[in-house]
Amino acid sequence: MARGNPVHNESEDEQLPHRITVVGRGIPSSFELTVAGDIEMIAGNPVEEATIVSESTAEGAIEVGVQQFRFSERLANIHTVDWNGEEGAETESTPTVHVNYGISKR
Template identity: 50%
Template sequence: MTRNSTAQNRSGAAKDDELPNLVTIVGRGVPSNFEVSVSGDLEMIDADPKAEATVVNGGVAEGTIDTGVYRFRFSGEMANVRLVDWNGVAAPDSPSTPNVHVDYGVANR
């Protein structure tokens, strides 16, 4: 994937009708890489993508997570999720990769 330094974040100002869906990535205490792609638009919420070194461009987010939670609002459908632990072992073969939750049609929290 080509990295783009464009970071998108509305600081919680996303409207439910524009970005009605939510994807949550939960770190498990092990450095891991993630890539999430959707068929519509995607925005990181509750965090600054630049501070978290997360690249968000259109419908794709790419970054790393160790501990904590990253949340993204999106439109469209989930297209792909790729998770790889620090050894390069992909989910579901690694018990250390982050958990991912996808919720459709949820109110902006």
């Protein structure tokens, strides 16, 4: 079931206790995050950030800055690709992705 509002809602902190942080490295890159549960973007504007958030997947592009997401259950997959299609493990140009479990408050 897709959430009506893909942006973080303070009242859902306990339902979405885990956090994913995507950090851009100054080079245009793409990412896709899939969880076994629900995912929402924290703050930010998904339209301005060119980020698509649906039921259990978030995907978008990042060059600089940070995008954060909260999710329930467990992480299923992270896929990153840099500007010329190189996979995350093969290049240092793709964004850094940090996963924290059990973050119940900001």
